[in-house]
């Protein structure tokens with residue numbers, strides 16, 4: 001039985017797959033709250049590189065990957081596909097479990113698949129610096145790495161609670177030459193406003209995004225870079241699914257289920273989009289299911305409301321059509337750092353609304369139980385984010401054991417947990433609490449949004 005399948009460098013995909021032409025309905029456009037109309041591309045050009053905006057709206061199904069980007073990808077791509085033999089034997093399941101391991105990249109997750117591409121296009125367009133936010137530190141590390149490779153400066157606004165909890169993520173970014181600022185900070189109006197009202201504010205991704213965007217639009221030669229949610233970001237991640245498909249083909253396998261965790265939706269989309277293409281456009285033989293996993297402490301897809309909301313707390317970003325728990329969401333102190341974002345990618349939300357993907361939420365104690373089982377059977381210590389998916393995979397494999405079903409399950413192990421030892425420590429000491437976000441807080445936040453923009457309900461795009 002093959003335990004690990006590795007491809008050669010020449011098998012790194014030459015094109016990314018863009019889902020936009022294959023969505024079941026046109027994607028609702030980002031809305032400018034001032035004009036109540038779709039945002040003008042000129043306004044977005046102040047924030048993002050031109051080529052990335054072109055990709056954001058492109059209806060081309062296949063977008064060529066520049067050779068310079070493929071050359072950098074070759075540092076860690078193609079990533080290995082593993083068969084979880086140890087876990088299967090431990091569970092005594094008839095299911096076959098495969099995982100695509102993205103933790104082999106230098107920053108330790110899937111995030112450099114887009115960070116490298118974004119740094120490349122910004123360099124080509126003559127930018128000198130990129131700004132961004134980071135929660136748990138994975139995205140900031142990836143962008144620091146990408147900028148370093150293409151000689152760009154990099155400023156990372158890191159959510160203050162993570163900055164204090166994960167000092168080595170900060171050091172990793174600094175080693176690659178980035179400047180790391182705990183957010184909320186005194187650097188920006190958005191940060192100062194938060195600190196004026198709440199000097200001890202622990203920060204959130206929403207606040208850090210506000211700071212990074214403000215920094216970019218107020219400085220020449222500087223653009224902003226986002227690590228999830230947007231179409232072009234998810235598209236850059238499809239190298240994962242395209243490689244996985246080839247690897248499974250070599251084993252004469254095709255998944256019944258493709259599962260991944262969702263913070264903003266990039267790792268999961270990067271894995272499942274190419275299988276969605278098979279299912280919807282090429283009428284694949286198998287009716288593959290797509291399963292998104294998320295924390296009960298930030299239940300965007302399972303309990304959020306589908307509406308237009310800002311991507312940040314200071315309301316600097318356009319309004320995006322998505323499931324949201326409210327842009328004033330302050331993340332609870334759980335350990336799935338990268339999954340604590342109030343919204344999700346509009347493409348993913350549209351697919352969820354149309355019933356093409358299913359979402360399940362888990363509490364943090366049960367995900368660390370799954371993570372520990374995985375570490376003790378497969379050896380790899382997973383990051384807390386993909387451990388949500390491991391919880392699902394274990395439950396599904398046990399269901400197969402009861403029913404005798406021989407499902408083939410593919411999931412995305414999108415990062416290792418080497419910087420998350422504090423969380424493992426708390427779990428092993430029995431200190432982690434189950435935490436569920438109160439539904440009342442979601443309703444209150446959305447009511448507030450509707451009082452601010454009563455016309456949202458009238459927009460034609462949500463129907």
Ligand SMILES: Cc1ncc(COP(=O)(O)O)c(C=O)c1O
Pocket residue numbers: 109110135136137138139227228229261262263264265266267268337338339383385386414415416
């Ligand atoms: C390892 C890992 N997985 C998943 C995520 C969630 O983001 P996304 O849903 O865009 O993959 C993050 C975000 O920081 C992460 O670091």
